[in-house]
Amino acid sequence: MEPLELVADCARCSGLCCVAPAFARSADFALDKPAETPCPNLRTSVPGRTDAPCGIHTELLDRGFPGCVAFDCFGxxxxxxxxxxxxxxxxxxxxxxxxxxxxxxxILWYLTEPVPEADDGLRDEVTAAARRVAGLAEGSPAGVDVGAVRAEVGELLGRVSEAVRGSAGAPGHARADLVGRDLRSGRAARRPLAGTTLRAALLMGADLRGVDLGRADLLGADLRGADLRGTRLADTLFLTGPQVAAARGDATTTRPARVPRPAAWGPAAVSATRRR
Structure with a gap:
């Protein structure tokens, strides 16, 4: 079985992300849009047809659509x-x-993340799970219980996280409410974050400038508006493009090689050394 593409190619799509989901007017979207209805910004040249997905693609943030910037269909x-x-x-x-x-x-994105520090048996489980999920994606979508797949894989990825972070990992902050908190080292609100789990944590607007998030588990963490300037993300676990796209970063913010650098962050610094 050939590996599935996990990177979006909008030129080969009919703009499904601009049609299928519903939008609610909020900080993420500047308008209400019912599900399965084309967004009014979906560019059309002939009635009922599209020739380019989004008419305001380069202005999404300025026009009040950060939710679109942070969306990824993973191919x-x-x-x-x-x-x-x-x-x-x-x-x-x-x-x-x-x-x-x-x-x-x-789900496949998470399962194909390199886990070099995990034991061979666990790595084999991850490989087998990736094959099963890829098989589901290659087959008919009818009858696929996505919730069950997500739960099964979530348990496996939890064991991967524990194996990679090891017993030296910092105390967990899974599902913690850290909205707007100053989490920089040396501050009164200091929390050890390198090697911790921040799975599904609420980090909206948090100040993480210069923080070392090495080996931290960020699966499902909400990073909308988080300040990641100078933050070390290069060896975090389960980080995705939508997460970094929703946050603020700069040239000194590091990230895993397979996670795209948001254009708003500017080019990467020549040195990978983070600011301290």
């Missing part, structure tokens, strides 16, 4: 063969397929 969009523009039947097929493929591709 699922270009794999949906049905085109929602080709009538009700094709639209239903496209939306149903996207609803299953997108989360499966995200």
């Amino acid at each position: 699922a969009g270009q794999r949906v063969s049905a085109d929602w523009r080709d009538g009700p039947g094709a639209a239903r097929e496209a939306f149903d397929a996207f609803a299953v493929l997108r989360p499966l591709h995200e």
Whole structure:
């Protein structure tokens, strides 16, 4: 089985992320949009057709759409063969397929992360799980229980996290409410974060400038608006493009090689050394 693409290629997609989900007017979206309805910013040249996905793509942040900037289909969009523009039947097929493929591709993203410090048996489990999920993604979306897949893989990734972080890992902050907190070292609110778990933690607007997040588990952590300037993210666990796209970083912020650097962060510094 050939590895599935896990990077979005918008040129090969019909703009599904601009049609299938619902938007609610909020800090993330400047308008309300019902599910399975094209966003008004979806560029059209002929009634019912699109020639480029988004008419304001380069202005999304300025126009009040940070939620769009932070979205990633992990390559699922270009794999949906049905085109929602080709009538009700094709639209239903496209939306149903996207609803299953997108989360499966995200799960695969986590399962294909290198885990060099995990033991061989655990690594074999991860490889086997990735094959199973890829098989589901290659097959029919009908009947796939995404919730069950997510729960099974979540347990496995938890064991991977513990193996990589080791017994020296800092106390856990899974699901912690750290919204707006100053988490820089040397501050009164100091918390040990290198080697910790921040799984599903709320870090919106948190100050993490210059913080060492080495080997920290960031699966599902909400980093919207977090200040990551000078933060060490290079060897964090389970970090995704949407997470970094939703945060503030700069040229000195490091990240895993496979996670795209947001354009707003500017080019990477010549030296990987983080500011202290």
